[in-house]
Amino acid sequence: MNDKINTRKLDHLKVIAEDKDVERSGSGFDAIRLTHRGLPELDFAEIDSSVEFLGKTLSMPLIISSMTGGDSDEILRINKNLALAAEETGIAMAVGSQRVMFSNPKAARSFELRAFAPNALLLSNLGAVQLNYELGLEHAQKAIETLGADGLYLHLNPLQEAIQPEGDLNFANLSEKIADLVQSLDKPILLKEVGCGLSPKDIELGLKAGIETFDLAGRGGTSWSRIEYHRRARDNDDMGLLFQDWGMTTVEALVQAQAFKDRARFVASGGVRSGIDMAKAIIIGAQVCGVAAPFLVAAKQSAQAVVDQIEVFRREFKTAMFLLGCQNCSALRNNSSLVI
Numbered sequence: 152m153n154d155k156i157n158t159r160k161l162d163h164l165k166v167i168a169e170d171k172d173v174e175r176s177g178s179g180f181d182a183i184r185l186t187h188r189g190l191p192e193l194d195f196a197e198i199d200s201s202v203e204f205l206g207k208t209l210s211m212p213l214i215i216s217s218m219t220g221g222d223s224d225e226i227l228r229i230n231k232n233l234a235l236a237a238e239e240t241g242i243a244m245a246v247g248s249q250r251v252m253f254s255n256p257k258a259a260r261s262f263e264l265r266a267f268a269p270n271a272l273l274l275s276n277l278g279a280v281q282l283n284y285e286l287g288l289e290h291a292q293k294a295i296e297t298l299g300a301d302g303l304y305l306h307l308n309p310l311q312e313a314i315q316p317e318g319d320l321n322f323a324n325l326s327e328k329i330a331d332l333v334q335s336l337d338k339p340i341l342l343k344e345v346g347c348g349l350s351p352k353d354i355e356l357g358l359k360a361g362i363e364t365f366d367l368a369g370r371g372g373t374s375w376s377r378i379e380y381h382r383r384a385r386d387n388d389d390m391g392l393l394f395q396d397w398g399m400t401t402v403e404a405l406v407q408a409q410a411f412k413d414r415a416r417f418v419a420s421g422g423v424r425s426g427i428d429m430a431k432a433i434i435i436g437a438q439v440c441g442v443a444a445p446f447l448v449a450a451k452q453s454a455q456a457v458v459d460q461i462e463v464f465r466r467e468f469k470t471a472m473f474l475l476g477c478q479n480c481s482a483l484r485n486n487s488s489l490v491i
């Protein structure tokens with residue numbers, strides 16, 4: 152049995168735990184200055200942070216971004232804790248790439264999360280480039296069925312594949328394959344990057360393929376180039392360091408994406424690290440935010456540790472809403488009067 156993918160997922164967790172500089176900073180949120188209301192004319196208790204997203208109501212605009220899955224007790228525990236926490240707090244959760252369950256069927260159990268999160272919005276995940284290799288419609292359907300998912304993330308990771316010793320680099324004509332999948336699948340497909348941002352050209356191609364939701368996943372948080380640098384085949388290969396800050400920041404990607412705001416909705420992720428970052432992302436046009444790496448340490452501990460961390464995000468986000476005089480997320484979204 153080919154267990155390379157499973158081993159790779161474990162390698163990633165190890166690198167993230169050992170190299171704090173995998174977290175790059177510089178997502179662009181710090182440069183955005185917001186106004187402040189000394190007289191917000193609001194009762195904090197009446198602030199409503201909920202949003203509608205893909206047919207479900209989230210208690211606040213937050214997704215636990217795709218991280219992991221595989222055949223190991225540690226990975227099983229992480230995914231179970233994230234799912235339990237998403238359910239308890241009313242936010243969404245995406246799983247890591249489910250490709251591993253097609254090379255190692257035992258990995259499927261790490262994606263069988265619906266029992267832990269009966270109501271939460273759950274999103275499957277596969278690498279889009281695999282549509283040019285080994286995966287197709289039936290795998291996408293199986294991935295969704297295993298998770299009991301509400302939709303499927305297709306991730307785009309050309310930089311990671313380019314740095315990986317064993318990377319898959321045929322990204323030719325992918326948007327046609329994505330369009331075929333959109334046509335055949337009865338659940339929505341979301342297109343995401345993994346930390347370099349999606350450009351207007353990418354969004355244009357995605358829209359043509361029938362995609363309506365784009366997770367911009369910009370630079371400023373977890374650097375996959377740097378993670379893969381640690382897994383390089385040759386000791387003198389430093390390309391992963393050279394490219395560790397490649398791409399658009401999350402804020403740059405979000406600002407550029409606004410040209411398509413009438414036809415698409417956006418998830419802001421990549422370096423979203425506080426409820427203030429969340430508020431800024433919604434103000435400049437995101438529907439919801441995604442956070443990955445910051446939940447990892449808590450997820451290794453317990454579901455309660457993840458819940459506690461989500462509640463910190465909630466308190467920060469609602470405090471920002473309060474101080475901006477915004478009672479709900481619609482009052483924040485695309486409200487340029489809140490930016491100095």
Ligand SMILES: Cc1cc2nc3c(=O)[nH]c(=O)nc-3n(C[C@H](O)[C@H](O)[C@H](O)COP(=O)(O)O)c2cc1C
Nearest residue numbers: 216217218247248306345372373421422442443444
């Ligand atoms: C441990 C880990 C594993 C990840 N695995 C995946 C994956 O399998 N599929 C995917 O689309 N993104 C994956 N990502 C990328 C995240 O979903 C996210 O796009 C990126 O880390 C930026 O968010 P952050 O800065 O909050 O970590 C992973 C991130 C982490 C930290």
